Every structure is written in structure tokens, then in C-alpha cells.
Amino acid sequence: MNKTFQEAEELLDDIIEELDKMEKEADTEIIICPPAPFLELAVDKAYEDHFAVGAQNINSNESGAYTGETAAPMLKSMEVQFSIIGHSERRKYFKETHEQLAAKVQMALKHEVTPIFCCGEVLPEREAGNHFDVVKEQLNEALFMLDKADFAKIVIAYEPVWAIGTGVTATPEQAQEMHAYIRKLIKGKYGEETANNTTILYGGSCNAKNAADLFSNADVDGGLIGGASLKALDFVKIVYSF
Numbered sequence: 001m002n003k004t005f006q007e008a009e010e011l012l013d014d015i016i017e018e019l020d021k022m023e024k025e026a027d028t029e030i031i032i033c034p035p036a037p038f039l040e041l042a043v044d045k046a047y048e049d050h051f052a053v054g055a056q057n058i059n060s061n062e063s064g065a066y067t068g069e070t071a072a073p074m075l076k077s078m079e080v081q082f083s084i085i086g087h088s089e090r091r092k093y094f095k096e097t098h099e100q101l102a103a104k105v106q107m108a109l110k111h112e113v114t115p116i117f118c119c120g121e122v123l124p125e126r127e128a129g130n131h132f133d134v135v136k137e138q139l140n141e142a143l144f145m146l147d148k149a150d151f152a153k154i155v156i157a158y159e160p161v162w163a164i165g166t167g168v169t170a171t172p173e174q175a176q177e178m179h180a181y182i183r184k185l186i187k188g189k190y191g192e193e194t195a196n197n198t199t200i201l202y203g204g205s206c207n208a209k210n211a212a213d214l215f216s217n218a219d220v221d222g223g224l225i226g227g228a229s230l231k232a233l234d235f236v237k238i239v240y241s242f
């Protein structure tokens with residue numbers, strides 16, 4: 001929840017300008033997920049340039065008396081292609097449950113909006129050694145009821161909550177360990193081909209300095225970038241870290 005409309009427009013223009021400066025086309029798929037009031041602005045910019053657009057949240061209902069919420073058909077009608085679902089801040093501050101997140105995922109898929117599903121543990125769970133069980137439960141309860149065809153449309157983002165906005169980053173080894181575990185769970189449920197084709201992003205104080213090390217891991221397919229995305233040059237450096 002950052003930037004005024006004018007500041008958001010400047011940031012998008014700056015990102016486009018920095019991408020244009022690069023000597024080669026980025027092999028990375030770029031998705032910008034602005035606050036809801038700026039979605040149309042981002043879609044308008046995306047038509048001409050280098051990125052797709054996603055929402056930061058979605059409601060589990062198609063329409064109705066849910067003041068302040070955003071429905072999947074609204075996003076689809078604006079050509080918003082993605083939505084983050086289950087971000088740790090939504091889980092923490094808005095008390096989103098597994099059941100609610102499962103319903104959001106299914107509603108997004110129904111309207112051809114690709115879910116970027118977030119999972120991850122808080123610090124006490126990591127310190128207690130329960131981090132694998134926590135992530136397994138989150139996937140089991142919100143995603144693993146999907147059939148194989150629908151699951152293949154999902155993007156997963158692992159975000160160690162203890163590393164979000166704290167300046168503390170999971171080590172490349174910690175990130176790889178959890179990403180490999182997630183891929184193993186997917187393989188057990190849906191098979192090796194689906195597991196290998198599932199995009200698993202890392203989110204948690206990823207920045208221009210540590211991105212290359214994080215992304216060098218075999219099972220880390222990209223990043224869910226927070227604070228570092230608010231500076232155009234830093235964000236574009238991350239894009240080119242692969």
C-alpha cells in the first residue's frame with residue numbers, strides 16, 4: 001500500500017525506461033501487482049510494454065454486497081491476468097483462513113485469473129523446526145484439492161514471514177531447501193512433470209544485491225518482490241539477475 005496515483009505512474013514509467021535501457025530482452029516474465037486503484041493505469045502501460053498485471057488480492061465471491069472488495073470478473077474484464085492470494089500480510093492482519101484462500105483460488109481459476117499463492121512460516125515456527133509442516137498444511141488445505149489441470153495453472157510463492165520487511169533474508173540454502181520440499185510435495189500429489197513445470201517464487205527481503213544468489217538455486221524460479229520494487233532501477237536489476 002504505497003504511492004499516490006502520480007507517484008505510481010512515475011514508477012511504472014521509470015521501470016519501463018530502465019527496461020528499455022537494457023541491451024537485451026529480459027527472459028524473465030515480469031508481473032506488476034499494484035494497489036487496486038492503480039490497476040487500470042498499469043494495464044494501460046502494459047499494453048505497450050514489457051509486463052503483465054496482477055492484483056494484490058481477490059474476493060472469493062463473484063459479486064454482491066462486499067463493499068470495498070474486488071471480484072474476479074472485475075479483474076478479468078480489465079485484462080488483469082494474475083492475483084496474489086494468501087500473502088502473509090493478508091493472513092496476519094485480515095485473518096484469512098485456509099478455507100477462504102481455497103475459495104479465492106477456485107474463484108480466480110474460474111475466471112481465468114492466475115493465482116500467485118503465497119505460503120510460508122513465521123519465526124517461532126521456523127525456530128521450532130515446524131516450517132515444513134506449516135507449508136505442507138497451507139498447500140494441502142488451499143491447493144491440493146484442485147485437479148491436475150487446474151493445479152498446473154498455479155504459481156506458488158514461498159515467503160518466510162520472518163524475512164519480510166525485516167531486512168533479514170533466507171540464505172540461498174534455506175530458500176532452496178524449502179523450494180525443493182514444495183516441489184517434492186507437488187510431485188507426490190500430481191507427478192513429476194507437473195512438479196517440474198510449477199513456478200515457485202521466493203519472497204522475503206529479496207533485493208538487487210542478493211537476487212542472483214537466490215535465483216541461482218535449481219528450484220527457485222523467481223521472486224515475489226516487495227520493498228525493492230518501489231525503486232525502478234533496483235527492480236530492473238532483479239529482473240536481470242537470472
